[in-house]
Amino acid sequence: MNKFFKSVLGLSLIASAAGLWITAPRTVPAETFTSLTGDATRGEQVFWTGGCASCHTAEDDAQDDRILLSGGKAFVTDFGTFYAPNITPDPAHGLGGWSAVDFANAMQAGVSPDGKHYYPAFPYTSYARLNPQDVVDLWAFMQTLPPSEVANRPHDVSFPFSIRRGLGVWKVLFSHPEPVVTGDLTAAQKRGQYLVEGPAHCGECHSPRNSMGGIDYTRWLGGAPNPSGKGTIPNITPAALDWSEADIAEYLSSGFTPEYDSAGGEMAEVIENTARLSDEDRAAIAAYLKAVPRISQ
Amino acid sequence: MSYITKIASVAISAIVISTPVFAQDAKVLEAAVKARQAQMTLYAFNLGLLGDMAKGKVEYDAQKAQAAASGLTALTKLDGSRMWLPGTDNESLENTRALPAIWAEGSDVGEKSKALKAAVAAMDEAAGQGLEPLKAAIGGLGGACGACHKAYRAPKS
Incomplete structure (x- = not known):
């Protein structure tokens, strides 16, 4: 009996140590970023590719020309309601006191400067694929934006998702920054892969998720129910998207479909971002979308 | 007839008269929706040639491009007030978003309409001048169409 008790105690100690180890926030290697210098002009391109403004701009500010990333937009999901935070350079309410390494940890490891996990409503699972130079360039650009003193609204998340530490397990299971599509790709397709799988984070909406909110990589870009509950987000693999590469590139530029209707819903906001990319990058995205595995409907 | 009965009879005849007018109204509203959808189809038809030239799907032809752009300009001159009658929204009628x-x-639909007119005017200037000016004007048109659709059109159900 004593022996049994000891082994139970031993096993539970091992289990909790393993639990603590798995759930501990992991950070990026600081030296990767401290050795780089950011370029704000290049960073602006990363900013539009990343679609940062679509979520972090306050809703009542959307008509304004300036980029004020004061946050506040609500995202209703099965796990609770998330509110986009203030990511302006304001020292008290935004990212004013952050270093480039803090920013890289947020973007690529989903970890805050005080060592807490972020919820994956923030698509760090995709941003983890950014190359380090793009991260520091983006950071340089974000510091040129106007500050806002709007305070962050806490997320409204129910138990057990309210325990942030548990996200460590989620990350081990579902955050895989390696490339999704493998095999021989042309230079343009590779560039498209980088953009789609990384900064543009297309797969976050266009791929289905499992019951725990992890992306189902076996059905990459194969379409998904809309988390808002209304309608579906389309399958954009060649099994469903029969547009030519020129059609796709034009859609990402002007929002015109091949029938010359214009983009609707959330995609209209995405087009506001992709309209600012270079012709080459839009063509690269189109080339990649033709190369992804077909996912039947 | 006393004053009261006069009012009563006026009121009753108003009700009697308004019933057929109401049925007439439904037809007017439906016709308004059909007309503006036809206008949208014609926008898409003319934009289609310009867009296909921009994409390289159709060879650029200055005369044809100019004709299509002039078509867009003509469409912006149609009187919108009869096509956008109150009571023709997607909560009141079936066949509209x-x-x-x-x-x-x-x-701010008026502002957005002005922005569309400006974008169409820019295309009308550019379309006959060459493929590059045409390409440069397409984005602005897309933005003007999209801005209104994003704010004022329900997603496809």
Whole structure:
């Protein structure tokens, strides 16, 4: 009996140590970023590719020309309601006191400067694929934006998702920054892969998720129910998207479909971002979308 | 007839008269929706040639491009007031995705219409001047169409 008790105690100690180890926030290697210098002009391109403004701009500010990333937009999901935070350079309410390494940890490891996990409503699972130079360039650009003193609204998340530490397990299971599509790709397709799988984070909406909110990589870009509950987000693999590469590139530029209707819903906001990319990058995205595995409907 | 009965008879005849007018109204509203959808189809038809030239799907032809752009300009001159009657939103009628916000207080649909006219005027200037000017003007048109659709059109159900 004593022996049994000891082994139970031993096993539970091992289990909790393993639990603590798995759930501990992991950070990026600081030296990767401290050795780089950011370029704000290049960073602006990363900013539009990343679609940062679509979520972090306050809703009542959307008509304004300036980029004020004061946050506040609500995202209703099965796990609770998330509110986009203030990511302006304001020292008290935004990212004013952050270093480039803090920013890289947020973007690529989903970890805050005080060592807490972020919820994956923030698509760090995709941003983890950014190359380090793009991260520091983006950071340089974000510091040129106007500050806002709007305070962050806490997320409204129910138990057990309210325990942030548990996200460590989620990350081990579902955050895989390696490339999704493998095999021989042309230079343009590779560039498209980088953009789609990384900064543009297309797969976050266009791929289905499992019951725990992890992306189902076996059905990459194969379409998904809309988390808002209304309608579906389309399958954009060649099994469903029969547009030519020129059609796709034009859609990402002007929002015109091949029938010359214009983009609707959330995609209209995405087009506001992709309209600012270079012709080459839009063509690269189109080339990649033709190369992804077909996912039947 | 006393004053009271006069009022009563006027009121009754108003009700009697308004019933057929109401049925007539439904037809007017439906016709308005059909007309503006036809206008949208014609926008798409003319844009289609310009867009296909921009994409390289159709060879650039200055005369044809100019004709299509002039078509867009003509479309912006149609009187919108009869096509966008109050009561033709997607809560009142079946065959439309037009949101009630178009007619609600604070609607900036007039501003958006002006922005479309400006974008069409820019295309009318550019279309006959060459493929590069045409390409440069397409984005602005897409932005003007999209801005209104994003704010005032329900997603496809």
